Amino acid sequence: MEGLMQVPYDVTHMKNYQDLLKKISKWMKQDRGRMPSANLLLYFQDDVSVVNHWLMNGKHYAKTSEEWLKRMDRSLASIKPIMESTYGKDQAVKWTVYWRTFFIAVAELFGYNNGEEWMVAVFLFKKKKSHHQFSFPPIISLGH
Structure with a gap:
């Protein structure tokens, strides 16, 4: 394919998927959408915790x-x-x-097979507290 960079990556033997995706992202075009796997966000919880997650039938997204x-x-x-x-x-x-x-396309894909083929992953996140976050009493300024 003309104009595309050919970059080999051995995904099967890759030990650090986060590093792999970082490397791949450097040569991917920035103007394209992504369709991540339903559980991908479970692997990146440094700053947030996944409190709950579930799959929803695709019918609602198709109707939307x-x-x-x-x-x-x-x-x-x-x-x-x-x-x-x-x-x-x-x-x-x-x-x-x-x-x-x-x-x-979204309506057709997510509505296919009564919504049971393409699902919507829903996540409930909770922000993690930073280890560097300090708690100070509130400062109230009443003027000078």
Whole structure:
């Protein structure tokens, strides 16, 4: 594939997945979406704790995407200036089509097989206290 950097990584024998992903991220394009595995965030709890997590059937997300598409189609006149200011006047129509395609794809994928094929992972996080965080009594200033 022309223009793509060919970088070999032996994922099977990799011991530090965080380091692997950091290396890979340096040559990945910054403008693409990601579809992480349902349990990926469980492995990165340095700053937050996962209090609970669960999988939801994809039907709700499919219906949400269908609704976004309907709203977009109803609001094309008001969306046009936003698309133009975001993507440029010469790219606005193309990006409107991209967004329509995205909403249709999400609705089809997550609605497939009654929502049982593509799931939505939901996480409840709790912020961890920093080891360097100090607790001081509040300072009340009543003026000079």
